[in-house]
Amino acid sequence: MSLLHHFYTRAVWPFFEPPMRGLSGRLTDLRRQARESRAEIEDRQWQSLRRLLQHAYDTSPFYRRRFETAGIDPARLAAPADLGALPPLTRGDLRDHLPEITSRRYRPEELLRAATGGTTELPMAIVRDAAAVAAKNGVQQALWEWAGVRPGAKVFWLWGAVADYAANPSWRWRIYERHIMRKIWAPTGRMNAEVMERYRQQFNRFRPDAVCAFPTPLFLFCEFLRNTGRPIVPPRAVICTAEALLPHQRTLVEQVLRAPVFEQYGCREFGMVAAECPAHQGMHVATSAAYIEYRAISASADAPYEMLVTDLLNYGMPLIRYQINDCVAAPPAAAGRCACGRNLPRLPAIIGRTSDTLRLPDGSLMPGVALIAALAEGEALGSAAPRLDKAQIVQEDLGQFRLRYVPGAGFTSAQLEPLRRKLDAILGTEIHWEFEAVAEIAREASGKTRFCVSKVGAAKAGPRQGS
Ligand SMILES: [Zn+2]
CATH class of the missing domain: 3.40.50.12780 (ANL, N-terminal domain)
Known part of the structure; x- marks a missing residue:
């Protein structure tokens, strides 16, 4: 060696x-x-x-x-x-x-x-x-x-x-x-x-x-x-x-x-x-x-x-x-x-830094950390990235996802389109997306930030990621 x-x-x-x-x-x-x-x-x-x-x-x-x-x-x-x-x-x-x-x-x-x-x-x-x-x-x-x-x-x-x-x-x-x-x-x-x-x-x-x-x-x-x-x-x-x-x-x-x-x-x-x-x-x-x-x-x-x-x-x-x-x-x-x-x-x-694992409609699992990597990979959003201060993806139901975001200076809702296309490319088009502007995405009381939150059988989909 x-x-x-x-x-x-x-x-x-x-x-x-x-x-x-x-x-x-x-x-x-x-x-x-x-x-x-x-x-x-x-x-x-x-x-x-x-x-x-x-x-x-x-x-x-x-x-x-x-x-x-x-x-x-x-x-x-x-x-x-x-x-x-x-x-x-x-x-x-x-x-x-x-x-x-x-x-x-x-x-x-x-x-x-x-x-x-x-x-x-x-x-x-x-x-x-x-x-x-x-x-x-x-x-x-x-x-x-x-x-x-x-x-x-x-x-x-x-x-x-x-x-x-x-x-x-x-x-x-x-x-x-x-x-x-x-x-x-x-x-x-x-x-x-x-x-x-x-x-x-x-x-x-x-x-x-x-x-x-x-x-x-x-x-x-x-x-x-x-x-x-x-x-x-x-x-x-x-x-x-x-x-x-x-x-x-x-x-x-x-x-x-x-x-x-x-x-x-x-x-x-x-x-x-x-x-x-x-x-x-x-x-x-x-x-x-x-x-x-x-x-x-x-x-x-x-x-x-x-x-x-x-x-x-x-x-x-x-x-x-x-x-x-x-x-x-x-x-x-x-x-x-x-x-x-x-x-x-x-x-x-x-x-800090945990993410739930998402369960996709075809039964496969996507760890939140992999979704983040996917967003940064391949055809990068680059200058087309929306001007968001914070973002969080919430899986409400098997095919129902929500992107919560805090708009930054210079944000327009048209900027969400390239992001939606990218999300479709990663997760598949059978997922229905809702985009929700919020005033703040609070850090959890424990100090954790969580980019992906799944409300779908997360216990089965992977580790529950602590408290
Ligand atoms: Zn040491």
């Missing part, structure tokens, strides 16, 4: 994927940084934060105005807490001020469009400079390494909805994906017994080293394996991300796949920012990638804390104090050293 890993790190990936150039050096740096003392880690992060803030102040008209209005001069910031006067960045800001947020230091053609943002909401545009893309790749590989998954490992992706295959059906692409990149995509858009049996057979032929999955479809797959008693070749590790991994899901996955589960936290806007280590005592934050603040959402003593995330790597489109819409139950304790030896701070347990 070790030779293969070096070969992939130094030759295969850099050859095929330009952002992977320099990966070896970045991984070495990140490994060393993770072992630094807490004080060194905090100091390094503070320097990165200051650099990013100054850059945003100097090159982004949006942030220049925000800083000046808040009376903040980044050059004079003494401590991270001084940043508290700066209003959080919202999805509405991203949507309404994208050109002004983007840094003037880059020509538009130098900025790469990231997968459209939002794992809990409707997608929106995010751009990154090339160095940020490369650095984020490095962070992702470093976090995967904690799960024992190294470059060159075979990975089975239970992921996405219609998947990249739909866009790249050629046999060349499939050979490239399977034999060079060593991955198989198993889209999670429609899960039923036939699809899951096909995945099981692909899985056993491929014999992956690791599984990377959305928790809900993986749970459905493991339920299928348990209920049918059909065999599966155990991988060495399972990585779960994109929605909250619930304790009963982890238990079943570990039992059925006979491999340890590693949770990772990230989102389309930022990429991966935290991951579980082999000690399984919470997720360590990749402090070189993100600076996270925690803020109580109300004055009540047991109120959850929302996270505000600053991207320390994306200079093309600075994201400062971004309201990511995920909450934690309590601010992080000044926890001691983790049993794994890393001093990187750990995230408190996250309570």
Whole structure:
């Protein structure tokens, strides 16, 4: 494995994927940084934060105005807490001020469009400079390494909805994906017994080293394996991300796949920012990638804390104090050293991001997380995306769905048409849609946000997703 890993790190990936150039050096740096003392880690992060803030102040008209209005001069910031006067960045800001947020230091053609943002909401545009893309790749590989998954490992992706295959059906692409990149995509858009049996057979032929999955479809797959008693070749590790991994899901996955589960936290806007280590005592934050603040959402003593995330790597489109819409139950304790030896701070347990599983008229299941992925995939909504502040999909009855939305500035109801067409393409035209404008879509009292709510036999359709 070790030779293969070096070969992939130094030759295969850099050859095929330009952002992977320099990966070896970045991984070495990140490994060393993770072992630094807490004080060194905090100091390094503070320097990165200051650099990013100054850059945003100097090159982004949006942030220049925000800083000046808040009376903040980044050059004079003494401590991270001084940043508290700066209003959080919202999805509405991203949507309404994208050109002004983007840094003037880059020509538009130098900025790469990231997968459209939002794992809990409707997608929106995010751009990154090339160095940020490369650095984020490095962070992702470093976090995967904690799960024992190294470059060159075979990975089975239970992921996405219609998947990249739909866009790249050629046999060349499939050979490239399977034999060079060593991955198989198993889209999670429609899960039923036939699809899951096909995945099981692909899985056993491929014999992956690791599984990377959305928790809900993986749970459905493991339920299928348990209920049918059909065999599966155990991988060495399972990585779960994109929605909250619930304790009963982890238990079943570990039992059925006979491999340890590693949770990772990230989102389309930022990429991966935290991951579980082999000690399984919470997720360590990749402090070189993100600076996270925690803020109580109300004055009540047991109120959850929302996270505000600053991207320390994306200079093309600075994201400062971004309201990511995920909450934690309590601010992080000044926890001691983790049993794994890393001093990187750990995230408190996250309570955000769950979605019910939808039961479609043909009997197949669509996990909410897959629906969100589908909205971001394929023929993207792009500039045709409706100007919505918030949205939520509610399944009232088998064929009766409702999209509740909070209209944003500049919204007209004609903007819903491309969205309706996209929903029809994903879920089928036998579903009747109702669009309902509402004043607010409240976060649940627990701090959860829920993009998909099903009132149809959800208990049978999948995990009840907690309280
Ligand atoms: Zn650890």
